[in-house]
Amino acid sequence: MNKEIEKEFSEKAEIFKALAHPTRLFIIHAVNDKKLSVKELTDIVDIDISTMSKHLDILKKNKIIEGEKFKNFIYYRLAIPCVLDFMSCAIKVINKK
Amino acid sequence: MNKEIEKEFSEKAEIFKALAHPTRLFIIHAVNDKKLSVKELTDIVDIDISTMSKHLDILKKNKIIEGEKFKNFIYYRLAIPCVLDFMSCAIKVINKK
DNA sequence: CACCTATTTTGTAATTTTGCCAAATAGAAA
DNA sequence: TTTCTATTTGGCAAAATTACAAAATAGGTG
Numbered sequence: 001m002n003k004e005i006e007k008e009f010s011e012k013a014e015i016f017k018a019l020a021h022p023t024r025l026f027i028i029h030a031v032n033d034k035k036l037s038v039k040e041l042t043d044i045v046d047i048d049i050s051t052m053s054k055h056l057d058i059l060k061k062n063k064i065i066e067g068e069k070f071k072n073f074i075y076y077r078l079a080i081p082c083v084l085d086f087m088s089c090a091i092k093v094i095n096k097k
Numbered sequence: 098m099n100k101e102i103e104k105e106f107s108e109k110a111e112i113f114k115a116l117a118h119p120t121r122l123f124i125i126h127a128v129n130d131k132k133l134s135v136k137e138l139t140d141i142v143d144i145d146i147s148t149m150s151k152h153l154d155i156l157k158k159n160k161i162i163e164g165e166k167f168k169n170f171i172y173y174r175l176a177i178p179c180v181l182d183f184m185s186c187a188i189k190v191i192n193k194k
Numbered sequence: 195c196a197c198c199t200a201t202t203t204t205g206t207a208a209t210t211t212t213g214c215c216a217a218a219t220a221g222a223a224a
Numbered sequence: 225t226t227t228c229t230a231t232t233t234g235g236c237a238a239a240a241t242t243a244c245a246a247a248a249t250a251g252g253t254g
Contacts (some may be wrong), residue, residue: 001123005123006119012172013122016116016118016122017113017241019117020110021113022109025109025110038200048245050123053203054242056201062191063191071200071252072199072250073200074201080191082183082190084109086180089179090180094160131224135231143214146231147214147231148214150230151232154213154232159220168230169229169231171231
């Protein structure tokens, strides 16, 4: 596999890596329904806030979520709705067998 | 986050983990066009055949690809075409910004 | 200004993933 | 049968990911 192709698939894999964690998948569902702050998400999931901050950073860097600042808070929302479509399709196909 | 929800998202994350590797994404594209054996894929990607075998096993266990035996060979094909749809959607949305 | 709350960064240890090699299996071909 | 060829498995070291705690930032509030 040549360098070009290698690079192309490494970049695509980054998106899947960003999605490949239970907490981050939960975040995606949560911020699809409603904008939520780091602290609000932390309270729901019940993990260390620094850990949550890092999960959000990974999703943000991959442009899967977007943050909007309001006072001291940053409210996140889903930027790529097709993630949810894919998930329901994949689950459906996989469970059918 | 309670145990039920935790479990649900852990299972979903497994699918994304299976996809979160450049070689495995390449495989998915390759076996969408044409059934390919372990050795054929190994030659194209140029990695150790045992490594390729393990990548295929991860995809197979997650029901993303399916293998069909013919003589000494196992030919793989894509089992979840919507993976490719999601990929093109995600790339499109992400690059637009 | 000092204080308080939200968020990020740094450090670090534990866990998981990855890839090669060597060995084991499976089964076709001769 | 023996000999190939294809594939899988086990072991192990390197690399990447994860989560917590503590410290640092950011910026609003009193």
